[in-house]
Amino acid sequence: xxxxxxxxxxxxxxxxxxxxxxxxxxxxxxxxxxxxxxxxxxxxxxxxxxxxxxxxxxxxxxxxxxxxxxxxxxxxxxxxxxxxxxxxxxxxxxxxxxxxxxxxxxxxxxxxxxxxxxxxxxxxxxxxxxxxxxxxxxxxxxxxxxxxxxxxxxxxxxxxxxxxxxxxxxxxxxxxxxxxxxxxxxxxxxxxxxxxxxxxxxxxxxx
Numbered sequence: 001x002x003x004x005x006x007x008x009x010x011x012x013x014x015x016x017x018x019x020x021x022x023x024x025x026x027x028x029x030x031x032x033x034x035x036x037x038x039x040x041x042x043x044x045x046x047x048x049x050x051x052x053x054x055x056x057x058x059x060x061x062x063x064x065x066x067x068x069x070x071x072x073x074x075x076x077x078x079x080x081x082x083x084x085x086x087x088x089x090x091x092x093x094x095x096x097x098x099x100x101x102x103x104x105x106x107x108x109x110x111x112x113x114x115x116x117x118x119x120x121x122x123x124x125x126x127x128x129x130x131x132x133x134x135x136x137x138x139x140x141x142x143x144x145x146x147x148x149x150x151x152x153x154x155x156x157x158x159x160x161x162x163x164x165x166x167x168x169x170x171x172x173x174x175x176x177x178x179x180x181x182x183x184x185x186x187x188x189x190x191x192x193x194x195x196x197x198x199x200x201x202x203x204x205x206x207x
Contacts, residue, residue, distance in 0.1 A: 008055030028166040032173025046116030050123025058133035080121035081205025
């Protein structure tokens with residue numbers, strides 16, 4: 001089991017890593033802006049599953065092998081990136097399943113499964129995330145003790161901090177939406193969200 005001192009050191013480390021702007025946080029901000037915090041929770045659940053897999057696989061050494069074969073990520077990266085960019089273009093044009101309407105609340109056709117898949121693919125198809133976990137976890141794991149209990153604590157801390165940080169970003173997006181809607185700039189809101197979504201897609205495909 002991890003000592004309290006190691007846990008105390010790991011919590012701020014994990015929080016700093018999570019709160020730093022990245023693909024998942026930008027996605028949370030964008031969805032918070034377009035579909036609201038409650039529906040963005042579906043994306044967050046998918047992202048947390050993906051992050052959990054990345055953490056466990058990294059600790060088990062699987063990532064070290066996968067990073068030597070970039071082709072493993074290619075399908076996820078390019079298809080996922082292209083899909084997010086396509087959604088961004090639709091948003092920019094005030095069309096599609098996530099576009100905000102001036103008359104009625106938008107994004108009603110964005111399914112929970114689709115949102116969860118976005119979060120999952122964004123988390124698991126990011127080679128930088130794998131590489132970072134490989135460098136982050138070893139100092140906090142002792143080979144002299146059972147790995148499973150230590151890894152369970154680390155995974156729990158990472159997932160909780162990820163959820164907190166994504167909620168903060170999504171809440172910020174919701175606040176930005178309210179600000180822009182008050183001035184009647186729904187089209188501007190769609191274009192801001194679309195630009196962010198396109199950026200996430202390009203970021204994912206080129207990472």
